[in-house]
Amino acid sequence: MPDQTAALRKTIAAARIATGSLFLLFGEYKVAGPQFAHGGFQQYLQGYIQGDAVSFYRPFLAHVILPHAVFFGYLVGVLELCIAMSLLLGLWVRANSVLGALFMLNLALASWWAPGHGVAFWRYFGSELDTISLFFLSLIFFAADAGLVWGLDGMLRKRL
DSSP, X not given: OHHHHHHHHHHHHHHHHHHHHHHHHHHHHHHHSSTIIIIIHHHHHHHIIIIISOGGGHHHIIIXXXXXXXXXXXXXXXXXXXXXXXXXXXXXXXXXXXXXXHHHHHHHXXXXXXXXXXXXXHHHHHHTHHHHHHHHHHHHHHHHTGGGSSSXXXXXXXXX
């Protein structure tokens, strides 16, 4: 049994690093160039506000986020980069996993109705596979304390 536990922890660490690489790609283009924050993010927001977001979430997007879309566009990129660095380095993984789960929940609320209203129930989940899978990975990384293996969290804990 100890071999399975060690293998499982290494597998979770490998998944953590791979997920961090994805977040690095997501965040890099949003911060490195102006296209996302100065136009792309607003286009996403308009789609969310006009019908993709769940009804109780639309006013928040329209009245809080949209008026400051450039700021929040860059903030999204910086948030993704923070999550990426945490996962890649294995540093503060539990805290950033909570942040990642909340971020994915936010995206799911914003884009839930993208398939349209009145379509088969499974299509909503199908259109959210990217956010749902990253949400569950965040929960797994939190529960497994995924920074302990191949991460700075593990090295720091050994020092204390």
